[in-house]
Amino acid sequence: MSRRTEFEFLGRVTIGQYLPTGSTLHRLDPRTKLLVCLLLIAVVVASQSLLGIMLLLGAVLVGLALAHIPLSFALSGLRTMLPYLLLLALLQTFAIPQYAANATVLWRWAMLTITDRSILAGILLIARFSVMVLGLSLFSFSTTTTELTHGIEHLLRPWQKLGLPAHELALTVNIALRFVPIIAEEAERLMKAQASRGADFGRGRNFIQRTRKLLPLLVPLFLVSLRRADNLIEAMEARCYLGGKGRTHLIHLQAHVADYIALAAACALMALVIGLSTANADQLLWRLLSTYL
Amino acid sequence: MSTTTRKIVIAGVMGAISIFLGASHLGFIPWLAGAALTIMHVPVIIGAVLEGPVVGLAIGLIFGAFSLLQAAIAPTGPADVWFTNPLVSIVPRLFIGPMAWLAYKALKTTNEALSLAISGVVGSLTNTILVLGVLGLYRFLPWALIGTIAVTNGLPEAVVAAIITLAVVAAWKRLESGRRSSTI
Numbered sequence: 001m002s003r004r005t006e007f008e009f010l011g012r013v014t015i016g017q018y019l020p021t022g023s024t025l026h027r028l029d030p031r032t033k034l035l036v037c038l039l040l041i042a043v044v045v046a047s048q049s050l051l052g053i054m055l056l057l058g059a060v061l062v063g064l065a066l067a068h069i070p071l072s073f074a075l076s077g078l079r080t081m082l083p084y085l086l087l088l089a090l091l092q093t094f095a096i097p098q099y100a101a102n103a104t105v106l107w108r109w110a111m112l113t114i115t116d117r118s119i120l121a122g123i124l125l126i127a128r129f130s131v132m133v134l135g136l137s138l139f140s141f142s143t144t145t146t147e148l149t150h151g152i153e154h155l156l157r158p159w160q161k162l163g164l165p166a167h168e169l170a171l172t173v174n175i176a177l178r179f180v181p182i183i184a185e186e187a188e189r190l191m192k193a194q195a196s197r198g199a200d201f202g203r204g205r206n207f208i209q210r211t212r213k214l215l216p217l218l219v220p221l222f223l224v225s226l227r228r229a230d231n232l233i234e235a236m237e238a239r240c241y242l243g244g245k246g247r248t249h250l251i252h253l254q255a256h257v258a259d260y261i262a263l264a265a266a267c268a269l270m271a272l273v274i275g276l277s278t279a280n281a282d283q284l285l286w287r288l289l290s291t292y293l
Numbered sequence: 294m295s296t297t298t299r300k301i302v303i304a305g306v307m308g309a310i311s312i313f314l315g316a317s318h319l320g321f322i323p324w325l326a327g328a329a330l331t332i333m334h335v336p337v338i339i340g341a342v343l344e345g346p347v348v349g350l351a352i353g354l355i356f357g358a359f360s361l362l363q364a365a366i367a368p369t370g371p372a373d374v375w376f377t378n379p380l381v382s383i384v385p386r387l388f389i390g391p392m393a394w395l396a397y398k399a400l401k402t403t404n405e406a407l408s409l410a411i412s413g414v415v416g417s418l419t420n421t422i423l424v425l426g427v428l429g430l431y432r433f434l435p436w437a438l439i440g441t442i443a444v445t446n447g448l449p450e451a452v453v454a455a456i457i458t459l460a461v462v463a464a465w466k467r468l469e470s471g472r473r474s475s476t477i
Contacts, residue, residue: 045378077368084371092433121432125374132377136365168301169351175305176312176355183313207330210322211453215460217319218332222310222339222461229306236298243297 019141024258025067026142030151032259036266037139043270044131049282050120052273053127059269060134067142074141077133085129089122120282149174154253167247175232183225190220304348307340308355315356315363322453330450333360334389335457338416341390342397342409342462349390357383375433385423392419405466406459413458414451421447 020026025033040056047053064074078085143151149170156166194216276282314320314333321329337356341349361383364376376382393416400408425439425447434442 041379045380077366081368081373084368085374088371088374088433129374129377133365133368136362136377140362140366165297168297172301172305172308172351173355175302176308179306179309180312180316183309184317187313187317187319207322207449207453208456211456214322215457218457219460219464222336223464225306225310226303226465229302232306233299233302236302237296241298 017140018144019067019069019073021068023066023068023142025063025138027258028142028262029253029255029259030143030147031155031253031255032262033139033143034148034151034155035263037135039266039270040135041132043273044128044135047273047277048124049273049277049280050124050127051281051285052276053124053131055269055273055276056131057127057134060131060138063138064134067138069138069141074134074137077137078130081129081133085126089125092125093118093122145177149177150251150253168243179225179228182228183221186224187217187221190217190224300344300348303340303344304351304355307336307348307352311336311352311356312359315359330446330453332450332453332457334386334417334420335413335454335461337386337389338393338413338454338458339461341394341416342412342458343465346391346394349394350387351390353386353388353390354383356389357386360386375428375431378431381424381427381431385420385427388423389416389419392416406463409459409462410455413455416458417451417454418447421450 040060044053044056047056061071064071152173153166153170156164156169160166199216200213311320311333314336320331320333322332333356337349337352340352357379360376361379364373364382368374393412396415397408397412400411421443425434425443428434429436429439
């Protein structure tokens with residue numbers, strides 16, 4: 001692996017990685033994967049129950065196994081974040097007063113207090129983050145960007161009748177994804193050109209100086225991109241691009257039985273997690289355990 | 294005349310610049326020990342100033358969604374733990390564009406350069422205040438610390454955003470008028 005110089009941006013800009021293992025999960029309709037991913041995000045944010053989040057973690061690990069993703073690879077992202085994670089969990093446990101009237105104080109020293117609520121908050125932080133990282137990584141391992149944009153467009157299409165510019169939004173995302181490597185290439189070229197003329201980026205006494213030193217890179221980057229945008233606009237209009245009205249599509253996504261099964265399973269799981277959260281299952285479990293132990 | 298095609302493409306290209314600045318760490322101006330001033334919200338401001346609030350909203354959405362993805366898939370620092378929550382990473386960013394556009398429109402007639410700088414400040418402060426506000430409401434950080442961060446990090450970031458917005462939009466408008474106008 002050759003050492004990458006500070007100029008080479010193209011290699012660094014990866015929006016997640018796609019791992020083509022050809023599993024059933026990879027072959028699912030991108031709409032299914034997108035919907036399950038959105039459900040996952042919503043439920044992870046909304047659920048207050050540690051039990052529920054642990055269930056989600058288990059489900060995501062099962063998903064990773066189904067997609068034939070090597071577990072060590074998937075966990076590598078979490079591993080790098082482990083020290084920060086612990087630091088923040090400690091911060092939440094110690095320094096943030098959890099305004100719960102009936103929280104039992106476990107330990108007190110000067111301004112720092114630990115209540116059972118705050119420990120739970122710290123553990124929840126770690127658990128939520130883990131589920132998010134593994135879930136979104138699973139999504140990016142199993143979906144290409146093309147599939148992603150097709151999925152977004154198809155999903156937003158029914159809303160088009162209600163006035164949401166679905167086609168336009170999908171095209172915007174498509175253009176953004178397509179332009180990122182172009183801009184990376186452009187930035188690399190600009191940086192090399194400026195450096196060869198003796199420009200000194202990012203080294204100044206205060207931040208205003210550093211910003212002004214970055215301007216010879218940033219301003220041309222924006223201007224070149226805006227000029228390319230102008231070219232694209234002209235090209236689209238020259239080919240009579242009239243927007244999404246009455247537009248037919250080359251790719252038609254077909255949902256199979258596996259998609260419906262996956263979606264049903266995901267919905268059931270999310271309903272269960274939300275149910276556990278609203279029924280305060282954590283407290284019930286705690287009471288159950290404390291009577292037996 | 295701003296057609297839909299123009300809006301779509303500008304939103305896409307500015308979104309791409311925002312993604313690139315985030316992914317390549319060019320968007321982080323190192324400052325003090327470890328902390329950095331970010332400029333990934335500046336394309337949102339520039340897009341809103343050039344093409345309007347809807348475009349600003351779209352670019353903000355792309356910026357927010359990408360910061361969520363980056364925090365989850367390739368996290369780099371402690372703040373990424375909070376940014377996996379869409380209420381922290383996406384919802385506040387939706388307001389950057391419209392607020393910057395409002396500031397620009399309000400001051401455009403008095404002084405173009407001033408309106409650009411002020412819209413940069415307003416957009417950046419919107420980002421700072423809303424994101425820190427959500428972090429505070431979630432009790433991820435104590436309010437006293439949030440206030441400190443807002444002043445020590447948010448104000449310089451606002452100045453940086455103003456400088457870049459002014460430089461880019463002034464150069465672009467001069468270029469545009471230079472190309473189209475004729476003295477003959």
